[in-house]
Each structure stands twice: as C-alpha cells, then as structure tokens.
Amino acid sequence: MNEKSPLLRLWELGNSEHTPLKKSIFLAVIGVLFGMLPYFAAAQIIISLMKDRHDYKFYVVGAIVAILGYLLRAVLYALALSVSHKATFSVLKSIRESILEKLPKLPLGTIIDTSSGEMKQIIVDQVESMERPLAHLLPEMIANILGPVCILIYLLILDWRMALLSIISIPLGSIFMGVVMKNYAAQYEGSVKTNSEMNTAIVEYISGIEVIKAFNQGKQSYAKFSKKIKANAFYFYHWMKSCQFFVSLSKSIVPTTLITILPVGFLLYQKGSIGVDVFITTIILSLGIAGPIIAAMNFVDSLAKVGTIVGSIDVILKSEEQQHGKEKVELPDASIYMDNVSFGYHEDKEILHQVSLQIPSGSLTAFVGPSGSGKSTIAKLIAGFWDIKQGYIKIGGTDIKDIPLSQLYSEVSFVSQDNYLFDETILENIRMGDTNASDEDVIRVSIASGCDDFIRKLDQGYNTVAGSKGTHLSGGERQRISIARAMLKDAPIIIFDEATAYIDPENEAIIQQAVGNLIKDKTVIIIAHRLSTIIDADQIFLISDGIVDDHGKHDELLQRNFLYKTMWQAHIGVKDGDEL
Template sequence: GGFPMEKTSPMRRLWQLAAAEHRRLRMAIALAAIGVLAGIVPYWAAAKMITALLSETPAAPHFYFILCLAAFVGYALRSILYAQALALSHRAAFAVLRDIRTRILEKLPKLPLGVVIQHASGSMKHTIVDQVESMERTIAHLWPELTANTFGPLCIFVYLLILDGRMALLSLVSIPVGMIFMAIVMRDYEEKYAGAVQTTNEMNAAVVEYIGGIEVIKAFNQGAASYEKFSEKVRANASYYYRWMLHCQLPMSLGKVVSPTILITVLPVGWLLYQDGTLPMDVFIQTIILSLGIAGPLLASLNFIDALAKVGTTVDAVDEFLSAEEQRHAIESRPIETTDIIADHVSFSYDGTKNVLNDISLMIPSGTLNAFVGESGSGKSTLARLIAGYWDVKSGMIRIGGRDLKDIPLPQLYDMVSFVAQDTYLFDDTIRANIRLGRLSATDAEVERAAELSGCADFIRRLAHGYDTVVGSGGSHLSGGERQRIAIARAMLKDAPIVILDEATAYIDPENEAIIQRAVAQLITGKTVIIIAHRLSTITDADTIFLIADGTVSAKGTHAQLLSDSSAYRSMWQAHIRAKDGEENA
C-alpha cells in the first residue's frame, strides 16, 4: 500500500518518498555547504588585500601571494565540491524518480480495474511522466542548492555581526523590501499552480481523445467541430499561463531589482560612521565586499520558489495513486470445487452517492448459460464486472464456489474468469503474441488451434505475414469483427471455467455473425457463462435470462417463461423482432 495519509508538508512528504536516497542527498547537502564556506574565502582575501593596500605601512609581497593562493584554493574548492554535490544529488534524483514511477506502476494492477479504466489516459500519462519528471529539479537542485544559497549568506551575516553589528544589519535592509514584492506573487501561487495542472490535464486528455478518435472524426466529417474542441483546450492552457505570468511579472521584477541594492545603505552610512571614527577602515572595506556576497545567493534561491510551490501539487498527484484504496483479497490460493456464482444482496455505487445496483440477489449454477438483459444503464455490465473482480463489493457479497470473492486472491480470480468485452484492446504486437496473452506458456500449435476454433484462421492466412502480422496500436490494422475473434481466441486459450461475454457480438456484420456465434459456442462449451446481450435472438437458448432494470433483477427465467410472464421482456422481444425484420427487409 501507500504511505499512511497523515497530512505532512509537501517537502517532508517528498523527503519520505526519497527515503532510499537519503545518504546521497545528505552527502550532497554537506558538500554544497562546505563549498559555500570555501566560496567566501576569495571575498575575505580581497577585503584583506584592499585594506593592506590602503594602510600606511604596505605589507610584504608574500602576504599578498598567500592571500591570492587562499582565494584561488577557496574558489577551486567551491567549484569542485559544488560539482560533486550536484553529481550526487542528480544520481539520487533520477533513482527517486525511477522508484516513484515503479511504485505507481506496481500500484496500478492492485487498484480496482474499474478505477483504472475510468481515468483519462491523458491525465494518467501527465502524472506518471510529466509531473513525476518535474520533481527532478526539486530533488537534484533544491536541497543542495537551497542549502548552499541560504547557508552562505547566513555565514557572511554572522561574520559581519562579529565585525560590526550595525553594518551587518545595514547590509540586510534592501533584501526584506525586495522580498515583500516577491511575497505578493507567492500569496496564491499554490492555487494558481493547481489550476495550471488542471488545464494541462484537460489539454492532454483532449489531445489523446482527438488523436484516438481521428477515424470517427473524419468519417463523420466532424473535423472542424472536434478540432475546435481540441484547440480550445490548447488555447485555454496557453491563456492560463499567459495571464498568470502577467500577474507575476511586475512584483517579481521589482523584487529582483530592489533586493541586490545592498550598497545603497552600506556605502553612505558606512562612510559617515568611518568619518565619525566609530568604524575602522578595514571593517568598512570588509563589510562592502562581503555584503556583496549576501544578495546574490539569496536571489538564486528565489528561483526555487517556483519548484517549492509545485512540489505540493505534484506530491498530491503522486500520493493520489500511491495511497488509493487497493483491492484487499486473500493472499493464499484456495481450492474452489465448483463455479456456482451467487450474488447476495449486492448494492454498488461508483461515486459513493448514487447506486447503480440496488440489493441484487441471484444464483448462477455451475456449467449453465445465463444472460443479463435490460436497458442501457440498467447495471448489467456493472454486475458482470463485479463478478469478474473489477471492483470489490462494499455492500452485500458475491461468492464463487461458495467462497466470498475477497477470500480469493486476485490472480486466482482473474485466472478463473475470461472477460470478453465489446471494446477489445489489442497490443501493437503480432497476432500470435496477442492471442498468447490468454496463456503465456501456450505453444504455437495451441495458439493456432485457438485461432482455428474462434474463426480467425481464414483471415489470418490471408494476411501477408500470417500470425506474425503486427496489428497496429489498439489493433487498428484489423476490422472490429477480426479484433473480436482474436479476443475470443485469447479467451479460448485461457480456458477459464467462467466466461463473461459483454456485448461480444456487438460489432459483428451479418456475414461474420455466424462465424462468431460458432466461435462463442466453442468457447463456452462446458463453462459457466454469462452473456450480456442487446440482441435477444442470440440468447434464446440460455438456461436463465435475468432481466435487470434500475439495478435490480426484475424478472428471471427461460426465454419462453419470460415471454409469457414478463410484459417488459415481451415488449423488448417485440422491439427486437421489429428491428430484425427491418434489417432483413432493408
């Protein structure tokens, strides 16, 4: 599972996520801090030299030589240590990103399948790729550089306090004034960034949808309308960023102009104190030179304000995945003798408010052919997906072979059920590899036998590369009927004892319908079968037909029983016959 969800600050949460790399990151921070101290040496050496040159008794040449050497060593050390710190922090950062992505990808299969399917693929890609990537800057630069950029000015300030408290305070006056302008921008930064993530997610989803639906768009000549929707999201994204930057520009510019003007206070006031005799010449010179090293690093650290504000939104998006509720099932496999399916007072809601299923109870005996029929949105697909383990039931219970689904480990449950949906997804791989997904250990002969039984063999033989033909992304090189038959071949190869067909003949043209029906007949022989059907003629020989309306079983029985006993089923059958006659007469 994910981390416990007590509300921690984003930076602390990121530090938790980077737990495996703490040693490297601490080392990087320490090296950067030592590098900063070394970087102060050239300033100190320059101040000493100028003081010596202005004093009445000039120092010996070797004095200047030693100071020059000290400045060079300090500068060289700073560069070497800084480079080492960044090398370490970058290695740590990429290891952390790898770990976070691995954990998200390990988490995805443990989430309810339905939850994953409901997510727009564009927003998922944005979190796993783009948002996780945006953490790199924070991890690799923020911790070592922010430490260095704040630790350095702090050391200089402490040294100036020792030299002269008045001058130390003077050297800071312009910085808070500049910071006030920066603070104006930061007031609503997190909220603004969250809005930016949302508009980018919407744009990504629109891009994926536009590209995925290009065939439909062209076929229905909806190019202009669909392109308008797509470009509207792109424009909305651009205009959001433009307005946000416009809002930030003036205060950020003022902050960056005002903060470094340290000498505005140090020079005139220091001169007056020197004239007064209360400030020695060497302290005055050291203050001038060292105070120049305060504002630069602090301003550099302001570049991380952006990264700091983003961390919250990014960590939240990652945590949404890592702490999402997993399906909790038994770990140990259980012997299951039969495949009776019992739904016992099952209610189910996707959003926790509106029930899709209301107190459904039904019994499906092992080895029987059953059908779920009903209007679109009646809950029949949801019930089938619950039986297949896409979600866990919160209210009521589903049992297979007398065992509560939660007592059956998910891998065992998935092995027991073959689910053939109307939207068949094929991977951009060969036909052989796509069928073999049903059982990875299957031999070529077994794959070809499944293809033969499911009516695929004829069209596969006609393809240039036969079984080694690559099907394209999502199976785009094949027709709907061909994809459907490959899905049935895959299910045959899996040879699971329970088969659920969700509108499996939905896309089939009349010529292919007979082939598919034969394939389905082969697939379901001797199995416990649930068919979700719109075409009632395909399920007239079912042992039990369950009529589902408004999330409940309103009637059940054989086709003949329902025709005589259920007016709702009768009117559905008559509408189906009229539609069929219409097709045949057309």
C-alpha cells in the same frame, strides 16, 4: 491530525534515496562554503594593498586560495548535482512504478472518472516536474541559504552593526517576492487544471478524428481543441505578466547591499567606530551574501509547486484500494452466488437494487434486458472491477473479498465488444492472455478461435502490429483476437459482454464455433441483445431497472414474462427485416 508539509511529503516519496540525497546536500553545502573563500581572499588582498604591504608571497597565496575556492566550488557543485540527479531519477522511477502498481488495485470507476489526458499529465508531466525540486531544490537551496548564514555569523563576530547593514536589502526585496507568492499556490493549481484540460482536449481530438471526419465536424471539433490550447497559453501569459514586475523588483533590490553598507559604514569608519579591516571585509563579504540568496529565491516557485504536484500524485497513491484477501484460497468449483447486492458507481446514485442470483458451476447463463438496466454492472462486479458495500458475491463458495485480486482476475476472463488491443504485434496481443505461453500455444488458440486464416493473410502475419487500440484491424478481427486471448487465459469463468457484436454474418458461424470451443466445461455468462444467440442457455436472467425481474429458460420466460416476450418479438421482427 495535521497533514505533512508538501516538502516533507516529497522527502517521504524519495525515501529510497535518502542517503544519496543527503550526500548531495552535504557536497553542495561544502561547495558553497568553498565558494566563499574568494571573497575572504579578496578582502584580505585589498586590505593588504591599502596598508601598502609588499609581501609578494602573501598575494600569490591569496590568489591561489581564491582560485582553489572557485575550482572546489565548481567540482563539488557538479558532484552534488550528479549524485542528486541519479537519486532523483531513481525516485521518479519508483514513484511511477508505485502509481502503476496502484492503478490495478483501484476500483475501475476511479480510473474511468479520470480522463486519459489527466492521467497522462500526472504520471508523465507532474512526476517529471518533481525533478527540479528533488535534484536542485534540496541541495542547492539548502546550500545557498546556509552559505550566507555562515557569512552573516562571521560578520556578526566582526561587528553586529555592519552585519545588519549587509542584509537590510534582503527583507526589503523579499517583501515584493511575498506579493508574488501570496497566491502562487492557487495560481499554479489553476495552471495544472488548464493544462490538464488542454491535454484532455488533445487526446479527445486525436482519438475521435475518425468520427470527426465521418460527420464532417472538423471545424467545430478543431475550434474546441484550439480553444483549450489558447486558454492554456492565455492563462500562463497573464499569470507571468502579473508576476514579472514584482519578481524583477525583488531581484533588483536584494543584491543592493552596498547602498546601506557604503554610506553608513563610511560614517562609522570616519568616527573611528570601526577599522578599515572591518569596513572592507564587510563590503566584500556582503557581495557573497546576495548571490546565493538570489539563487535560493529562484527555487521559491518550485517550493510553491511542490504542494500541487505532491497533491496530484497522492490523489492516486492515497486513493482507497479494493480490499481483498492476501492469501490464495482454494476454490472447489466456479459457481457464482450473489445475495442482496446493491451498488452505484457514485454514492448519490444506486444502479443495482438488492440483486440476488445463483449460477451453477459449468453452466451457461445469459443476462438480458433493456440498455442501462444493469447487466454489465453485475458482470463487472463478478469480475472484481469494483467492490460492493452492501450484500455479497461468492465464487466457489468464497466471498470474493477474501480472494486476492490477482487470483480473482485469473479466475475470470472478460470479453467485451470494446476489448483493447495494444500497439504490439498480434502475437503479443494474444499472449496477453498468458504471458508464459509459447508461440505454438498462441497459434493453437488462434486456429481454435478462427483467427489463424486472416492473421496469416496480413503482411507480417503474427508479427503484424495491431496499431494503437487495434486500429490496423477491423472490428470483427479485433473481437476474434480478444476471444483467442481469452482462450489462452483458460479461466474457469468467462463473461461475454456483447462479445460478438462486431462479427459479420459470414464469419458468425466460425465465431460461434470458436466460442463453443472456449466455453467447454466453463461457467459462462453471456450479456446479449440478440436473444436468438442465448435461447439454449441453461438459465436467463431478465434485468430491468437494476433488479432481477425474472429468470428461467427461454421458453419459460417467453410464456410468462411480458417484457421478455416484447423483447423477443422486437428481436425477431428486426431479424426478419434484415433477412428481407
């Protein structure tokens, strides 16, 4: 099945505003037609002067018609743009909302594989660049093409030879525009790519400024940053340079209608083949053909861009979603069961190999193993961040694919070592756990998680802004806030992915107590490198190279599993060394 044309797809994206967009096109077309009245009036006035007509009233009426034509064209044009812009900004809002609604439905890997700079360019820059095609291209281009077509039809009725003479320069000029447009789509796609690389470099440079300073890499990092910006400027400069001559030539040739009309028309007039009325009318009206055609040509680049713009947006809007049930299901408990789960973030590389495990409701389970063994991947699959294609995962006896994503996300709290804090107040950051929670509820969980003391010592207390990614707070403070957020969410399943990694020793007891308050009567999964923190777990799964190597209690694994024993001895050795 053939894919829809970019312009048709653009029209589809604006389906919520089709009526006002059609209205704007209608107003613009009528405006262009009224804009032709001055040419008709001028032609009649000149013909009458040549015939020595002395009817003063006729010339006044002609002048009034010309002025009214200009005024009506201006009013209708302004009205058409007003209607189209209101509709367009509504469409852009709708498209952005569709993208933002789509993102949570995508597998986490799809989001991770797209840089924040590229995502920003699609959602902000490329959606914004649709304003010109929607608000201007549709009404103006259609109107500017239809107007000259109406004039051409009128000229064909007067004299087909003069009509053809009036448009010879248009296809000739369009040949040079065709040279430009031949590779325009590919060149524009290249400009999007280089612009995206520049945006990514800017975001990376700003986000990594702390590391850059700490390791004195300012010169090298700035060089990379500067290189991408210069590459973007270089690309656009040479692209425009390669187009400039042909575009200028095209726009110079298209309006030269008189080059053919004057000499050939004069010969036809001398031979008596056409009358002076037809000759003068053709001369005047031909001037009304070129202007709108040139205006329409200004939108040719917008037409070429539409394909790339719509394609980039559809990369998100048409991406494969996670397939989950739509109706809420009753879960009798918070037990977790995995059976023969194999998974890879990308099809060419499998990370988990036939993983099977069972976690009773209300139990404390730990995942341990070497870095990169697949511990966090298992936890994220349970949390529903990806869908699996082999094996199955059940929560409360129900396959998670039958659980709506919104319900699944409500069932699981995921606390990692890199929890994101928004550039909002601490109060609102904690309230992310439950947006309906009162201030008193937020303060209650803050006390329970050991946050209240340090929060109240801040300049603005709970109204202190955390900063982008929580940069105004220490790592330990961010972790404690993330634990408070999880407590407020009160989900039956809690996953800690190295959640206490940034906690300093003096606050560790406070955090352990906070975690203890959080996990009461919950199904808890802890991913830990510090084995001393999980020795009291109900069961420990040892994950190695994407498989479950062994499982049991701490003492059992210590007795029978060499890898676990080695990890424990290494941990104890490091711990003893720290104490020294």
